[in-house]
Amino acid sequence: MxxxxxxxDGCNFFRQRLVFSTLSGKRVKIKxxxxxxxxxxxxxxxxxxxxxxxxxxxxFYQPGLLFGGTxxxxxxxxxxxxxxxxxxxxxxxxxxxxxxxxxxxxxxDSVDPTVDLLKSTALPLMKKFGIDGEGFDLKVVKRGMAPxxxxxxxFTCPVRRTIxxxxxxxxxxxxxxxxxxxxxxxxxxxxNRIVDSARAILNQFLPDIYIYTDHMKGANSGKSPGFGLTLxxxxxxxxxxSAEMSSTPQGQxxxxxxxxxxxxxxxxxxxxxxxxxxxxxxxxSLALLLMTLGQQDVSKVLLGPLSPYTIEFLRHIxxxxxxxxxxxxxxxxxxxxxxxxxxxMTCVGVGYSNINKGLK
Numbered sequence: 001m002x003x004x005x006x007x008x009d010g011c012n013f014f015r016q017r018l019v020f021s022t023l024s025g026k027r028v029k030i031k032x033x034x035x036x037x038x039x040x041x042x043x044x045x046x047x048x049x050x051x052x053x054x055x056x057x058x059x060f061y062q063p064g065l066l067f068g069g070t071x072x073x074x075x076x077x078x079x080x081x082x083x084x085x086x087x088x089x090x091x092x093x094x095x096x097x098x099x100x101x102x103x104x105x106x107x108x109d110s111v112d113p114t115v116d117l118l119k120s121t122a123l124p125l126m127k128k129f130g131i132d133g134e135g136f137d138l139k140v141v142k143r144g145m146a147p148x149x150x151x152x153x154x155f156t157c158p159v160r161r162t163i164x165x166x167x168x169x170x171x172x173x174x175x176x177x178x179x180x181x182x183x184x185x186x187x188x189x190x191x192n193r194i195v196d197s198a199r200a201i202l203n204q205f206l207p208d209i210y211i212y213t214d215h216m217k218g219a220n221s222g223k224s225p226g227f228g229l230t231l232x233x234x235x236x237x238x239x240x241x242s243a244e245m246s247s248t249p250q251g252q253x254x255x256x257x258x259x260x261x262x263x264x265x266x267x268x269x270x271x272x273x274x275x276x277x278x279x280x281x282x283x284x285s286l287a288l289l290l291m292t293l294g295q296q297d298v299s300k301v302l303l304g305p306l307s308p309y310t311i312e313f314l315r316h317i318x319x320x321x322x323x324x325x326x327x328x329x330x331x332x333x334x335x336x337x338x339x340x341x342x343x344x345m346t347c348v349g350v351g352y353s354n355i356n357k358g359l360k
Contacts, residue, residue, distance in 0.1 A: 148223030
């Protein structure tokens with residue numbers, strides 16, 4: 001299996017290819033990496049993903065063993081820590097030793113999922129697949145807003161030999177909304193203003209809303225000013241649907257008012273609830289990967305409309321693991337009040353086993 005290689009063109013979906021190559025043991029060759037650019041080759045944020053520096057427009061990647069243990073990494077501030085964490089969440093359960101990763105850089109920006117969002121949605125999703133235990137946590141030690149960064153998070157994850165299949169087909173109604181309004185190097189009042197404006201919209205729909213304010217000071221507040229909001233709606237059946245917004249980075253674009261940010265983020269959450277499913281759009285690919293790697297049994301997960309990123313992810317699953325999903329579109333009835341069209345994804349897992357864990 002390890003001798004087969006796959007070839008791709010261009011640097012799009014670079015992370016997906018590296019993650020799949022590492023898990024499947026298949027070599028991958030990526031050519032024409034920004035070959036027509038004035039500054040060809042990989043961007044610093046992508047070389048940071050590999051912990052190395054590459055010049056040139058061709059990458060040949062031969063996966064090795066995942067050792068885990070204690071690692072520290074300074075993430076390139078072009079992308080937030082969430083960008084690196086998304087890949088790490090997919091690899092961490094399959095390492096030889098439990099992982100303790102300290103990542104430094106931008107914790108919250110408007111491009112990638114923030115650390116807060118991953119903590120409140122991706123971790124509970126992984127628990128459904130049996131990735132759980134005392135050592136499973138994501139802690140924000142210091143916040144760092146774009147562009148300066150200066151944040152720090154610690155991600156700890158136990159290893160698993162196998163992944164259990166799941167049946168997540170009915171999200172159930174929304175029972176409560178939780179959130180974090182954070183602010184660094186600005187007045188603490190900013191977070192309160194965000195909370196008030198978000199509640200003004202959400203209180204029209206349900207009473208159980210609690211938005212926690214987090215104002216970090218001094219050394220824990222990073223290098224750049226900013227504020228933002230992460231909202232998570234929890235359903236009766238334990239699904240988590242999220243939305244978030246961050247202020248414009250200092251010196252880039254028009255500044256945003258905390259009232260507008262709170263209002264817009266609340267509307268974004270309602271839109272995500274309308275799209276619905278048992279997994280929100282930011283975690284679709286994580287759910288599909290864990291379904292693919294599950295034991296040789298049927299897994300089913302109901303999703304909202306598939307994002308373009310997820311569609312490309314499904315193509316990579318087919319390339320690296322020869323798994324095809326059965327995709328059924330479900331249109332809710334008019335009077336059901338269940339939001340937009342849903343997609344029921346079904347597959348039989350490959351029975352993936354953590355080969356790294358057995359090595360002594």
